[in-house]
Amino acid sequence: MLCSALSCLAQQDGGGRDISVALFSTLPPRSITVAASGPQAWWALCATCRHQSFTTPLHIPAVHEVFAGGPLTVRDEEHAQVRTADGRWHLRSESQGNIDVVLTLPSERYVAAVLMGETPSGEPQESLRAMAIVARTIAMRAVPARSTSSQLPSDICDSTACQDMRLGPVSSAVREAVRSTAGKTLWWGSQRAQVFFSGSCGGTTESAGAMWPELAHVPYLRSIQDPYCVRKDRASWHAEIPLAEIQQIAMREGWHIPSHIASAQVIDRTSSLRSRTIAFTDDSGKQSLVSAPALRLAVGRSLGWNLIRSDAYDLRVRNGILVLDGHGHGHGVGLCQQGATEMARMGRSYREILAFYFPGTKVRVTSTDEGWKQGSQEDVRFASTIALKPPLIESAVSAWKIAKSSFPPREQVIPEVIFAPSTELFRQMTLQPGWQLASTAGATITLQPLSVFAANSASLATTLQHEMLHVAVEMSTNEKTPLWLREGMVEVLAGDAPRTPPSLSVADTERLLQNANSRHESEAAHRAAAARTRQLLEHYGMSTVRGWIIGGSSVPTD
Numbered sequence: 371m372l373c374s375a376l377s378c379l380a381q382q383d384g385g386g387r388d389i390s391v392a393l394f395s396t397l398p399p400r401s402i403t404v405a406a407s408g409p410q411a412w413w414a415l416c417a418t419c420r421h422q423s424f425t426t427p428l429h430i431p432a433v434h435e436v437f438a439g440g441p442l443t444v445r446d447e448e449h450a451q452v453r454t455a456d457g458r459w460h461l462r463s464e465s466q467g468n469i470d471v472v473l474t475l476p477s478e479r480y481v482a483a484v485l486m487g488e489t490p491s492g493e494p495q496e497s498l499r500a501m502a503i504v505a506r507t508i509a510m511r512a513v514p515a516r517s518t519s520s521q522l523p524s525d526i527c528d529s530t531a532c533q534d535m536r537l538g539p540v541s542s543a544v545r546e547a548v549r550s551t552a553g554k555t556l557w558w559g560s561q562r563a564q565v566f567f568s569g570s571c572g573g574t575t576e577s578a579g580a581m582w583p584e585l586a587h588v589p590y591l592r593s594i595q596d597p598y599c600v601r602k603d604r605a606s607w608h609a610e611i612p613l614a615e616i617q618q619i620a621m622r623e624g625w626h627i628p629s630h631i632a633s634a635q636v637i638d639r640t641s642s643l644r645s646r647t648i649a650f651t652d653d654s655g656k657q658s659l660v661s662a663p664a665l666r667l668a669v670g671r672s673l674g675w676n677l678i679r680s681d682a683y684d685l686r687v688r689n690g691i692l693v694l695d696g697h698g699h700g701h702g703v704g705l706c707q708q709g710a711t712e713m714a715r716m717g718r719s720y721r722e723i724l725a726f727y728f729p730g731t732k733v734r735v736t737s738t739d740e741g742w743k744q745g746s747q748e749d750v751r752f753a754s755t756i757a758l759k760p761p762l763i764e765s766a767v768s769a770w771k772i773a774k775s776s777f778p779p780r781e782q783v784i785p786e787v788i789f790a791p792s793t794e795l796f797r798q799m800t801l802q803p804g805w806q807l808a809s810t811a812g813a814t815i816t817l818q819p820l821s822v823f824a825a826n827s828a829s830l831a832t833t834l835q836h837e838m839l840h841v842a843v844e845m846s847t848n849e850k851t852p853l854w855l856r857e858g859m860v861e862v863l864a865g866d867a868p869r870t871p872p873s874l875s876v877a878d879t880e881r882l883l884q885n886a887n888s889r890h891e892s893e894a895a896h897r898a899a900a901a902r903t904r905q906l907l908e909h910y911g912m913s914t915v916r917g918w919i920i921g922g923s924s925v926p927t928d
Contacts, residue, residue: 384792385553385735386799389480389509391473391535393453395527398468399446404428404461407454408441410885431463444471455537462522470522473537476798478548480535481506485544487534488567489707494714497707498547500723503733504705505533507555507565530675549814551720552742552788553735553795556728558590560737563728568700569707570605571596572682575727576702580640581663590728591703593642598716598726599709604697609677611669611692619668625660628652634687636662644681644702663701704728735791746784754789756820765831766838773838776863780920783845785838788816805889808833810840839863848922854879855918855925857896858903867900874898876927902927 404413406424413428414421414437421439428436438459445452457475464470475483484505489498512525512532526532540548556563564585566578577593579586599605613631620627627650637659638647645662666678683696699708705727713723721733733741739755748767752758766787790796793804800809800816807828808817815837817823823830839860847856854876861867872879874894879902882895906915906926918925 385555385790385795386477386792386797387510387794388458388474388798389477389512389526390524391475391480392522392524392527393444393471393473394446394449394451394469395531396529397446397449397451399448399451399471400431400467400469401447402430402461402469402471403445403447404430404436404438404459405443405445406441407443408456411438411440411442413438430461430469435462436460453537460522464521472522472524476801477506477509478552478798479801480509482540482544482548483535483537484509484533485547486538486540487536489544491541491543493543494711495543495547496718496720497710497714497723498543499551499720500705500710500714501567501707502547502551503554503556503720503724504565504567506551506553507562508533510555511562511564549799552799553791554733554741555735556724556731557734557737558731563590563731564588565728566591566701566704567707568680568698568702568704570680570697570699571599571702571706571709572604572680572696572698573597573600574642574702575704575706576640576642576644576681578703580642580644580646581701581703590730593640594727594729596706596709598712599706601712602708605679605699605708606695606697607679607699609679609694609696611673611677611694613687613690613692615673616669616692619672620660622672623664623668625658627658627660628656631687631692634685634692636684640681642682642702645683645685646681648685735795739791749784751784751786752789753786755791756789758789762830766834769831769834769838770841772835773842773863776839777842777846777859777916779842779845781845783813783841785841786814787834787837788814790816790819793818793822803889806892808837810837810844813841813845815841836860836864843919846916846920848920850922851919852876852880852925853883854895854899855903855906855915857883858899858901859915859919861896861900862903862907866896867904868897869904870901871905872898872901876902 405427411424412421413424415435417437430436441456442459443452443454455473455475457473460472462470481502485498485501488505489501509526528535556565573596575594575596578588578591585591616631630652631650632653633651635649636645637649640646648660648662648665649657650660651657662681666681669678678694680696680698680700680702682698682702683694685692685694710723713726724731724733735741735755742753742755743757745752747763750767750770752763770785790799796816796818797804802809807823808815817833820830843856843859874882879895879898882891883899886892886895
């Protein structure tokens with residue numbers, strides 16, 4: 371279902387937005403190859419230039435700047451790094467020789483990629499949901515970096531310095547965690563909370579003020595005892611780093627430490643007993659001080675992140691080697707992933723997990739709601755951030771009854787109707803353009819806000835009936851069933867099939883249904899699918915056509 375572009379203007383944010391990610395942020399490439407990895411991939415030499423299809427791969431820096439869209443594979447020739455994703459791409463060779471690669475994708479897909487990168491397989495669903503909300507909150511708070519002559523603008527990077535992410539296939543568990551928390555973030559009053567997470571706090575989380583003094587006043591980021599984290603273990607670790615490596619790192623960082631280090635010790639700790647300041651001492655007893663977090667980050671960038679895993683450690687010098695024994699993983703501020711996992715295994719909900727690590731915050735979609743409200747009536751489930759009136763619920767239930775009688779599903783189906791609180795979140799959740807009024811995937815119907823229906827003088831009852839027919843048909847299809855036949859059957863059952871012959875070929879109808887560039891193209895493809903399906907029904911009858919939809923067998927197209 372469609373609406374006019376003017377009245378579907380997205381509210382600012384509204385629970386979701388596109389996220390621009392700087393890729394290859396740890397090792398910037400100097401030579402890359404860009405190639406299509408699926409249909410509808412395109413490229414252009416400027417933001418407003420004509421889109422061109424990929425016939426051969428593009429090479430940068432042979433081409434200075436490229437704008438692209440669709441499914442692409444970008445390969446870093448020097449470091450053998452590869453990124454494959456569907457989104458909007460901007461690639462530019464910079465004056466210093468590095469190549470900036472920025473991928474823009476919907477926030478919900480970004481959150482899924484973060485969960486794939488930051489959480490292990492087998493993670494309990496409730497801790498996955500908690501992580502989804504934390505990752506989304508971080509992304510939605512990100513302030514876009516300004517474009518400069520030497521760097522493309524982006525919201526966030528793709529390394530652990532921001533949030534690690536793994537583009538590509540998404541597990542069913544991650545998909546469900548993202549879907550069930552769509553748009554949800556943590557709020558403190560009318561503002562999104564500033565949140566952090568780390569792998570293991572070792573039994574005590576760190577105060578944000580100990581890491582970042584400007585956050586010392588934040589009440590929900592104070593140090594707390596975490597008994598859940600140590601139920602399994604304290605995540606103990608041991609590291610040995612040659613002092614020669616420390617000297618090289620110090621030179622790169624501009625630290626003035628002794629040329630010959632006789633000893634090293636922690637001389638100042640935070641309230642959680644993490645190292646705050648390290649003193650390196652020479653043979654004469656002269657000391658040079660280095661911030662412990664700065665040491666951890668510098669060693670991580672140079673030698674890898676599995677050496678100094680946290681700031682909770684003791685250290686000493688032995689035979690020209692800096693020896694560290696510690697526990698925990700990461701800075702320890704905010705959510706402890708190991709503790710959250712244990713809480714979930716103990717039966718705690720994602721809300722309880724978040725309330726423990728960020729006391730006083732609220733889980734919401736926007737600043738004025740209280741998150742998704744769940745409900746059900748008869749065989750239909752509902753989700754909305756506002757209270758739904760009984761006539762609306764009854765209309766949805768009635769629409770499902772009619773849909774079931776028009777095209778009986780092969781097995782029991784319980785539709786879910788989701789009322790998005792904003793056009794922007796509708797777009798992020800469905801990956802559909804903002805001019806659509808509704809979108810159905812499987813048994814889930816996602817609708818634009820009720821205000822959008824009113825602004826477009828669109829019938830909510832008619833839209834619900836149409837989408838319920840989608841559920842009945844889609845839940846009976848085979849993966850081989852062509853999209854044009856599924857869409858066409860819904861149009862016919864809804865009484866929207868024209869009496870004229872189809873105006874598009876089968877191939878063009880299928881292509882435009884999958885990826886229409888405008889409302890006009892989408893409407894034309896739906897009309898063509900409906901006309902062709904009506905012809906099949908008149909010639910072969912409902913029983914035969916229904917069999918083609920269910921079985922996915924070859925369908926006559928002449």
